[in-house]
Amino acid sequence: MTRQIGFTPPDPAAPPAGPVRRRHVVYLPGYDPEAGKRYRALFAREFARYAKRFDLGRRTISRAETRPDGLVQAWTVESGRAGTETHTTYEVLLWDDLVRADFRRPLIVSMALLTSGILHSVATGKLFRLYGLNWKYGNVILYPFGMTLILAALAGLLGWGVARLLGGVLPDLAAAGIGTLAGIGLVLAATPLLDRIFLRQLINDWVFNWQHSNGWRPDYEARLALFADHVADRLRAGGVDEVLIVGHSSGALTAVEVAARVLARDVARNLPASPRLSLLTLGAGLPLVTINPRARRVRAEVMSLVESDRLVWADYQAPQDWMNFPGFNPAHDLGEVPKGPVRNPLIRSTRFRELIDPVVYRRISFRPFRMHFQFLMANDLPGEYDYFALTLGPQALRDRVLAPAVVPLRPEAPPEPVPTHREI
Known part of the structure; x- marks a missing residue:
């Protein structure tokens, strides 16, 4: 898909304007067996990098606490310059136990399921449609199959x-059995x-999405119900200006x-005007x-x-990221006709090329997983896309997308960004 990235609905959802002083972020990770460890560590590391480079003002972050049932990991953040401080409760809703259960399948079984899914996708034309949307993602899909x-x-x-080799020594059946065991x-x-080369991750991820699209994941459906209960409770509790649901990668869906x-x-x-309900999807694979x-x-x-006036949905896409679908607009490309006015999503490009130090950019351009996680990482340079301004800043999501207040560099920041990034 080569169309320009950018869309503002003709009738966008418009909650009451006003700054955000208290926000509740609910983050949904993608298909990741290490989500319980990865996203707190990534957030803390990148927020520290961000605070060193950008004029953030106050910055405090609490320790993370995990609920006894293991479904919610939470911490709080206070940040902002004088007069614009924001208190944020940041929660990660976990379903990595379901992913780890998939990883416990024998690899041979996962490969057989992958083959079935790919053949089904070829027979139904789904694979060709995915290639038409983003040939790079098509290659990522075919990589584990190849x-x-x-x-x-x-x-x-x-x-x-x-x-x-054993045929002349052992009976044919015994030799064949040993040969089969050698292959396994x-x-x-x-x-x-x-x-190490993410092959099993990609195999199981594709199998999960294939199963989910066919309605074969009751365990995941049950988890969605728990997550929806949790977010509804947060809305009922009030006490914040915005409840922001964030999803990255397959977690966007x-x-x-x-x-x-x-x-x-x-x-x-009958949601009250406050708290606002907002949805932010990043690098989505819908x-x-x-x-x-x-x-x-x-x-x-x-x-x-797409048709709802009860929330604002913003979707950020990146042509540099192999594992999203830049230019995809569910209001137009899903094959469904909206029943009413189109109000969502607001679609914007991250413009990673303008936010990442050129030395770093050249190094990570052909590392798909590293570029895919840039959505959640600190910028090197100021720009409209800014993960921490979106989730911790004083602007509500709609205002941030339509009229972003770009966070400047700190006066004492070095003139050139430090071109070092640890691996994800």
Whole structure:
């Protein structure tokens, strides 16, 4: 998809204007078996980097606490210059236990499921549509399938060789059995190496999205219900100016589904003017699920937000990121006709090229996972896209997107950004 990134609905949702002094952020991670560890560490590290470079004023962050049931990890942040301080409660809603359960499947089973999903996607034309939306993401999808075929071929070749070698010594059936075990052993022995190149992550991620699009993940559906209960409770509690639901990567769809379910509840039909309900999606992969015609419920939930005047939805996309769909607009590209005025989402480009030091940019341009996580990391240079201004700043989401107050560099900041980033 090559169209220009940027869309403002003709009838955007418009909550009452006013600064945000207290905000409740609910962050939905993507398909990540280490979410309980990764996102607190990433947030703390990048917020420290951000505060060193940008004129943030006050900055305090509390220790993280995890709820006894393991579903919510939370901390608080106070930041801002005099007169514009904001108190933020930042929560991560966790479903990494479901992901780890997927990872406990034997790799061979995951590869078989991946093959089934790819063949199904080819037969239904889904894979070709995904390529049409973003050929880079299409290559990311085919990468684990190609590696699966190569590994299967190597395992088959090893098994055949062992069987041939033992054929003159053992009965044919015994030789074949040992050859089969040798092939399986190769796959198992290769698993640590495959984890280092994110192969198992990509295999299981694709399988999950395929299963979810076909309605085959009751465990995930049950978790969505718990998340929606949690966000609805936060709205009922009040005491804040904005409840902001944030989703990154495949977590963007989770955030959309949670927001839709909250709005569908009776408690949301008469929402007071405060707190505002806002939705921020970053590097989203919505088409991975919604492009499947069988994903009727998910498609209906997306369209309910497109038409809703009860929240503001902003979607940030990046052509530099291989794992999102720049230019995708659910109001136009989902194949559904809105029943009413289009009010969401506000779509903007992150313009990473303008925010990242050129030395760093050149180094990470061909590292898809690193670029994909830039959505959650500190900028090197000031710009309209600013994750910490969006989640911690004094502007409500709609105001930040339509008229961003760019946070300047600190007066004592070095003239050139420090071109060092740790690995994700």
